Amino acid sequence: MVRRVLSLTSGRFAVAVLVLIALLAVCGPWLAPQDPLATSDNTLASASGAHWLGTDYLGRDVFSRLLDGSRISVLGSLEVALMALVVGAVPGILSVYSGRVFEWLTLRLADTLVALPFLLFAIAVIALLGNGITQAMLVTGALVSPLFYRVARAATLAVARSAYVEAAIVSGASVGWVVRRHVWVKVLPPIAVALAQTIGVGFVIVSSLTFLGIGVQPPAPTWGGLLASDLGYLSHQPWAPVAPALLIMVTVWACNLLADAIRDVSGEAGRALVNNRKAKARRSGASASASVSVGGSR
Numbered sequence: 301m302v303r304r305v306l307s308l309t310s311g312r313f314a315v316a317v318l319v320l321i322a323l324l325a326v327c328g329p330w331l332a333p334q335d336p337l338a339t340s341d342n343t344l345a346s347a348s349g350a351h352w353l354g355t356d357y358l359g360r361d362v363f364s365r366l367l368d369g370s371r372i373s374v375l376g377s378l379e380v381a382l383m384a385l386v387v388g389a390v391p392g393i394l395s396v397y398s399g400r401v402f403e404w405l406t407l408r409l410a411d412t413l414v415a416l417p418f419l420l421f422a423i424a425v426i427a428l429l430g431n432g433i434t435q436a437m438l439v440t441g442a443l444v445s446p447l448f449y450r451v452a453r454a455a456t457l458a459v460a461r462s463a464y465v466e467a468a469i470v471s472g473a474s475v476g477w478v479v480r481r482h483v484w485v486k487v488l489p490p491i492a493v494a495l496a497q498t499i500g501v502g503f504v505i506v507s508s509l510t511f512l513g514i515g516v517q518p519p520a521p522t523w524g525g526l527l528a529s530d531l532g533y534l535s536h537q538p539w540a541p542v543a544p545a546l547l548i549m550v551t552v553w554a555c556n557l558l559a560d561a562i563r564d565v566s567g568e569a570g571r572a573l574v575n576n577r578k579a580k581a582r583r584s585g586a587s588a589s590a591s592v593s594v595g596g597s598r
Contacts, residue, residue: 321551324367333361340355345359353540357529373522373524376437376502377502377506379433380441383438385491392450393456397475433509436514451491465483497559503552
């Protein structure tokens with residue numbers, strides 16, 4: 301699947317953008333030219349050689365805070381996606397094979413989580429457990445998990461009705477063996493699409509919470525926090541929100557683009573893509589050999 305995704309221009313571009321964002325998250329604090337928490341008297345300064353994106357209302361270097369804040373934003377979105385994957389995909393697969401009671405309970409729980417507003421619920425949990433990004437992201441991931449539950453359940457139901465899975469169960473194969481051997485391979489592509497989309501949703505959720513000052517203790521920098529602080533001084537720096545907003549938009553767009561690429565190369569569409577490329581390769585090879593034979597006869 302990875303090779304198929306990278307064979308598409310959109311897939312290569314999305315992977316390149318996400319790898320760049322990941323590098324910013326890993327190396328951003330070390331690449332920051334100045335201390336992101338250091339204040340100065342040079343407040344609300346314009347972009348210059350010393351401050352590439354200017355300074356904020358406390359005289360802190362905006363570019364350094366943008367690089368340093370990328371780690372929290374990326375880790376928070378990954379926590380949302382992985383929590384949703386674990387909480388949603390596993391019960392979604394098992395609901396097909398674990399009996400009516402487990403199926404009914406998981407379906408009702410998924411419906412309940414869909415009805416809960418994640419932002420208000422995250423605020424309530426933070427009020428109980430303390431202001432921390434990890435608590436907020438884990439709770440939000442649990443609220444987003446019905447997406448993975450529905451996707452995994454639908455894909456498992458499609459595979460469970462196939463003849464080879466029914467034959468394996470009749471022959472005495474365990475549910476774990478059937479899931480590992482037959483079901484997981486078929487369920488993986490739609491889950492990968494949902495995972496890429498959820499990472500993008502995670503960026504929006506992290507940015508929304510940190511924009512409101514939830515989940516992060518000040519003065520720790522985040523992309524959403526930078527956006528919120530910049531909006532308070534638009535009369536002095538109308539261009540200030542552009543950088544954090546652009547980073548958020550590009551990252552979410554790359555995640556959605558990657559999800560589209562995975563969807564395009566998986567399932568029937570992926571097999572059709574591979575067959576078309578093989579046919580083009582055969583035609584080009586045949587035309588090349590024909591031209592060589594014609595040239596040799598001359």
